[in-house]
Amino acid sequence: MVTSRLSVSIAGLQLENPTMLASGILGYSAETLGSIAAGGAGADITKSIGLKPRVGYANPTVVQANCGLINAMGLPNPGIDEFVEEIHEAKRLLSVPLIVSVYGFSAEEYEKIVKKAVEAGADAVELNVSCPHVKETGSEIGQNPKVLSEVVRKVRCTAKKPVFVKLSPNVTSICEVAEAAVEAGADALTAINTVKAMAIDAETMMPVLGNKVGGLSGPAIKPIALRCIYEIYERVKVPIIGCGGVTSWQDAVEYFLAGASAVQVGTAIATEGPTVFRTITRGTDVYLKTKGFASVREIVGLSHRR
Ligand SMILES: Cc1cc2nc3c(=O)[nH]c(=O)nc-3n(C[C@H](O)[C@H](O)[C@H](O)COP(=O)(O)O)c2cc1C
Numbered sequence: 226m227v228t229s230r231l232s233v234s235i236a237g238l239q240l241e242n243p244t245m246l247a248s249g250i251l252g253y254s255a256e257t258l259g260s261i262a263a264g265g266a267g268a269d270i271t272k273s274i275g276l277k278p279r280v281g282y283a284n285p286t287v288v289q290a291n292c293g294l295i296n297a298m299g300l301p302n303p304g305i306d307e308f309v310e311e312i313h314e315a316k317r318l319l320s321v322p323l324i325v326s327v328y329g330f331s332a333e334e335y336e337k338i339v340k341k342a343v344e345a346g347a348d349a350v351e352l353n354v355s356c357p358h359v360k361e362t363g364s365e366i367g368q369n370p371k372v373l374s375e376v377v378r379k380v381r382c383t384a385k386k387p388v389f390v391k392l393s394p395n396v397t398s399i400c401e402v403a404e405a406a407v408e409a410g411a412d413a414l415t416a417i418n419t420v421k422a423m424a425i426d427a428e429t430m431m432p433v434l435g436n437k438v439g440g441l442s443g444p445a446i447k448p449i450a451l452r453c454i455y456e457i458y459e460r461v462k463v464p465i466i467g468c469g470g471v472t473s474w475q476d477a478v479e480y481f482l483a484g485a486s487a488v489q490v491g492t493a494i495a496t497e498g499p500t501v502f503r504t505i506t507r508g509t510d511v512y513l514k515t516k517g518f519a520s521v522r523e524i525v526g527l528s529h530r531r
Pocket residue numbers: 247248249250272273287294296298300326353391417418419441442443444446468469470471489490491492493
């Protein structure tokens with residue numbers, strides 16, 4: 226049984242517990258989003274949706290690495306006009322907030338997609354400005370504070386719902402990018418997207434992924450994400466949503482202590498199953514009770530005290 230110790234508010238969005246489905250992992254159909262909520266997630270984030278349908282890259286698109294996965298899906302998606310139906314259906318099914326992840330090739334595109342997603346019922350949007358493997362969107366926007374500001378400012382003016390900005394770790398200074406996003410109006414930051422990576426097969430002597438380069442996720446990137454959250458927390462005031470390798474309640478607790486107000490879980494669904502959310506929230510609840518905290522909010526950023 227989940228208690229009120231776990232409830233959080235992220236930029237006005239009320240969550241019964243501080244876990245969310247990370248974008249792109251099972252996030253297409255209303256049914257799969259429903260099964261993740263049934264597994265105990267406090268909110269669902271959809272796969273990133275663009276203005277037009279996209280097929281994505283040729284296989285292989287995912288390869289197992291030592292401590293995680295490397296993926297280069299190429300942002301396959303049906304396009305926002307078709308996806309609107311899925312948003313309607315998900316809103317009918319879900320009792321948890323629905324956050325629609327959005328990517329675009331220009332500020333105008335982001336604005337158009339966000340408008341349609343919010344009109345269809347999205348409770349918040351997450352701007353994917355950090356995909357490491359599709360040219361002219363993703364990282365190419367999120368690595369440039371000036372371009373990123375333009376995108377966030379445009380979306381913030383139009384969106385009537387909270388705007389989360391998902392940051393890339395593939396930058397020299399994640400704090401500089403985080404500050405640009407917040408100054409432009411981001412209501413919360415998600416840290417981090419995948420870390421640029423690749424795999425080569427010694428037998429064929431060739432890169433494994435169809436796109437050659439992809440993004441690393443899972444336990445391998447947890448220490449990187451933790452460091453990013455810790456640094457960002459010292460520089461901005463908006464809530465941070467931690468993402469990258471969260472697999473257990475201990476991981477989640479470390480993220481809260483670093484400064485995250487909630488965590489997203491992706492790759493761990495493949496290794497632990499959809500009930501990983503319940504395992505994380507139950508473990509966190511017991512930890513808080515044992516340590517004498519009345520709310521998860523009390524431990525956010527606690528590792529920064531001197
Ligand atoms: C197969 C796969 C597809 C993904 N697709 C998206 C996506 O569409 N949009 C996005 O913002 N992130 C996407 N991601 C990144 C995840 O949302 C998350 O940031 C990353 O995997 C780190 O979290 P994890 O270690 O818990 O998986 C994808 C990750 C994987 C493994």
